Amino acid sequence: MSLDTILAAGQALAAVHTVVDQTITAALYYGPGVLVTAAAYTAWRTGQWTVRWYDQLVQDRADRRAYTARAFRLCRVADSADAVMTIPADDLITYLDNKLAATPDLAPEEGR
DSSP, X not given: OOHHHHHHHHHHHHHHHHHHHHHHHHHHHHOHHHHHHHHHHHHHHHHHHHHHXXXXXXXXXHHHHHHHHXXXXXXXXXXXXXXXXXXXXXXXXXXXXXXXXXXXXXXXXXXX
């Protein structure tokens, strides 16, 4: 055990002692109503913090799932592109022309 550890433990003990002393002083001076109000406020804020923390946890998990799904789709596209690029040049041009011809026109310019 080093001297720094002993000093840190002493400071932590002094901080706890100060908090307990201040709480007792407040209870004797202001009465139990103030302590009950402070405890209720602390519980409320802790509850809010817990809800935000859990909401962030759920959001992070959803983000990870979306990222994983997108990464999987991009890997599938890359594998497909690699497979297509192994086709000889003349056959590749024919393949791409056939794909283009089979693709429906989803954005017709007339009628807009």
